[in-house]
Amino acid sequence: MAETPPADPKSRGRRSRPLRVADAIKDWVVEHGLQPGDRLPGEAELIEQFGMSKGTIREAMRLLQAQGLVETKTGPGGGSFVGEVTRERASALLANYFYFRDVSINDIYQVRIALEPELAASLAGKLTDAQLAELEAIMEHYAEPARSAEEERQQHVASLRFHARLSDFGNNALLGFFIGFMAQILTDLTVYKQLYTAPNHDLWQRGRLHQIDLIAALRTGDAAKAHAVMRSHMEMAQSLMDIQEAEVMKRFIAE
Amino acid sequence: MAETPPADPKSRGRRSRPLRVADAIKDWVVEHGLQPGDRLPGEAELIEQFGMSKGTIREAMRLLQAQGLVETKTGPGGGSFVGEVTRERASALLANYFYFRDVSINDIYQVRIALEPELAASLAGKLTDAQLAELEAIMEHYAEPARSAEEERQQHVASLRFHARLSDFGNNALLGFFIGFMAQILTDLTVYKQLYTAPNHDLWQRGRLHQIDLIAALRTGDAAKAHAVMRSHMEMAQSLMDIQEAEVMKRFIAE
DNA sequence: GAAGCCGATTTATCATGAGAAATACAAGGG
DNA sequence: CCCTTGTATTTCTCATGATAAATCGGCTTC
Incomplete structure (x- = not known):
């Protein structure tokens, strides 16, 4: 249950790191059948899992946020959540x-x-x-x-x-x-x-x-x-x- | 011609800074009637104009990138460009x-x-x-x-x-x-x-x-x-x- | 003179660490 | 009992430096 996204996107590809991280998170959501509102790993966990810097992870989350796929909240109980893509x-x-x-x-x-x-x-x-x-x-x-x-x-x-x-x-x-x-x-x-x-x-x-x-x-x-x-x-x-x-x-x- | 986006989005609002920067850049594109392929100010210029840090500006660009509104290239003559939103x-x-x-x-x-x-x-x-x-x-x-x-x-x-x-x-x-x-x-x-x-x-x-x-x-x-x-x-x-x-x-x- | 190579320069990209803002929850005072 | 206040947690923002990628222009070579 405390599983986190795979750390393989570190592999060199032509796509930038934030793009690869975003891909990995999307795949992870799909594979685990997460629903809107479900919580994703926090910044700190993602940094650890992917072995990348905070900035890279944040840029990945922004990519997903722009597509409406994740939403973020600050504070306790905050974090990133699978987003509801509204009409x-x-x-x-x-x-x-x-x-x-x-x-x-x-x-x-x-x-x-x-x-x-x-x-x-x-x-x-x-x-x-x-x-x-x-x-x-x-x-x-x-x-x-x-x-x-x-x-x-x-x-x-x-x-x-x-x-x-x-x-x-x-x-x-x-x-x-x-x-x-x-x-x-x-x-x-x-x-x-x-x-x-x-x-x-x-x-x-x-x-x-x-x-x-x-x-x-x-x-x-x-x-x-x-x-x-x-x-x-x-x-x-x-x-x-x-x-x-x-x-x-x-x-x-x-x- | 060497105009750059307005620096007003520094004003405190509920929207996060990257979102406000992205808004400002979009408005700027609309007002100036820029076409796909036209060059936007570079990272350095935007940092100066908005008075925000590199990380914040980059997150804003990622937001726009995810929507297909901008594309970025490295190298001389590189930078950010108005993107073509393909079908x-x-x-x-x-x-x-x-x-x-x-x-x-x-x-x-x-x-x-x-x-x-x-x-x-x-x-x-x-x-x-x-x-x-x-x-x-x-x-x-x-x-x-x-x-x-x-x-x-x-x-x-x-x-x-x-x-x-x-x-x-x-x-x-x-x-x-x-x-x-x-x-x-x-x-x-x-x-x-x-x-x-x-x-x-x-x-x-x-x-x-x-x-x-x-x-x-x-x-x-x-x-x-x-x-x-x-x-x-x-x-x-x-x-x-x-x-x-x-x-x-x-x-x-x-x- | 034309074609191809190669380095210098410009630009985005990645990393790190410290601190600020926001929020939920619990504890304390009226 | 309600309102306030504190505190812990999490994202958010900033600052700075080092790195990698891509192109332009001059150079060499044929």
């Missing part, structure tokens, strides 16, 4: 990839139009009453039409939270992440870039009806209906957004 | 997120079925002759039925490369990444987990016809046909794969 963190890391690549709002909606109806259909008849209630609670945030740009923005953010929660309820983690990632990007764009500033009563009404219909279809288990409603909803949302051209993902560099 | 690296970082979450082959195919036809349709009539030729060249790798499990595996990998290249040709970087990510995961599963070991002449023939039809539809610009063919192809591939249940993404911890 937020994974999204932030992924956003780096898009920093130097142009992604327009329309690009995001091309993917949303393909994925969101798929999710809705697969969730029809599978949600608990509590989950449906939570979704309806979120909808309360836009039960009334917005009377200002600021209110409109808040409603839009709430609407995106609706989609993000829906993606959490599915049992397909991959699909859930992709949808959640896009919802987060759009949320950030809405908040920081002040998107969506033109309240429109007619579109608000149609959007709200969509979600009411969607909830109903989800409740009754009508997959085809859920798919169709979500598709209409996405297409409407896209037509609202595509005024904004080539709004890119700049400024989304990870934490 | 491989972004995929590896994202794979960490799925390490503790079960993702089955069927989950991957649920997303592929939604996305790949969308990509094919949007690419119809938009590919150059050179791109079409490259795709046909990849298809040569499975022009003949496989006669062994090993050959079958190689053909499957080639087929995945076909999809990955197709995703590169689109002008939607988001859609391209998602598809490329899944192709990479499936490739790794095929190579390391020895998936797809049962050659089947009938299915091989149908799969090949799909891709021939797809190339034709892409060439003539028949978006609806491209969409339909790709959908059939994905559904067939899924039926081949779903023997493997709940094959998870373990062992895909980032570099």
Whole structure:
């Protein structure tokens, strides 16, 4: 139980020492099937095991920390722990990839139009009453039409939270992440870039009806209906957004 | 031009110093619009600018390095440079997120079925002759039925490369990444987990016809046909794969 | 004159030790 | 009983020096 990572990465390779130490620790976590929250050996132990200096070990831990694989705490009972890679963190890391690549709002909606109806259909008849209630609670945030740009923005953010929660309820983690990632990007764009500033009563009404219909279809288990409603909803949302051209993902560099 | 990052992150905050230094460097890159390959200040300069010790600065650089945002080289003209976040690296970082979450082959195919036809349709009539030729060249790798499990595996990998290249040709970087990510995961599963070991002449023939039809539809610009063919192809591939249940993404911890 | 070698220089990398900050837990005072 | 205070533990930060890696430029050689 008091086992510690193997000391072999001392062997000369082209990779730097911190990289090799990080590799060794990752392998060690995998082999021992450690779970998020489990404690890793402390700095002192690692120094002893690997026979390397404190700085090298610390740099290795920073590498792992940046990937969200470990978290460190000071104090008694502190140390390094296997980290929980949250969706937020994974999204932030992924956003780096898009920093130097142009992604327009329309690009995001091309993917949303393909994925969101798929999710809705697969969730029809599978949600608990509590989950449906939570979704309806979120909808309360836009039960009334917005009377200002600021209110409109808040409603839009709430609407995106609706989609993000829906993606959490599915049992397909991959699909859930992709949808959640896009919802987060759009949320950030809405908040920081002040998107969506033109309240429109007619579109608000149609959007709200969509979600009411969607909830109903989800409740009754009508997959085809859920798919169709979500598709209409996405297409409407896209037509609202595509005024904004080539709004890119700049400024989304990870934490 | 010889400007260097601001020295303000010395201010006391809750975030650790390396984190604040990393933040400052990222902001500096963004503000100055630096491109991949551009040189960042050397260690010595950063030490001076931030008024922090070498170790702290190095830990900050390791944080950025782990995210693929900087690369370092030794020697004259060496130093730290703005890094290129490749699809491989972004995929590896994202794979960490799925390490503790079960993702089955069927989950991957649920997303592929939604996305790949969308990509094919949007690419119809938009590919150059050179791109079409490259795709046909990849298809040569499975022009003949496989006669062994090993050959079958190689053909499957080639087929995945076909999809990955197709995703590169689109002008939607988001859609391209998602598809490329899944192709990479499936490739790794095929190579390391020895998936797809049962050659089947009938299915091989149908799969090949799909891709021939797809190339034709892409060439003539028949978006609806491209969409339909790709959908059939994905559904067939899924039926081949779903023997493997709940094959998870373990062992895909980032570099 | 061109190609290949080789050392000088620049840069990151590794090591060590001392001390500061942060935190949990327990003991003492109101 | 609650609040404060002390103390042990652990990471975090700093300072400095020595080492290794990689490249540039001049030199030799053909």
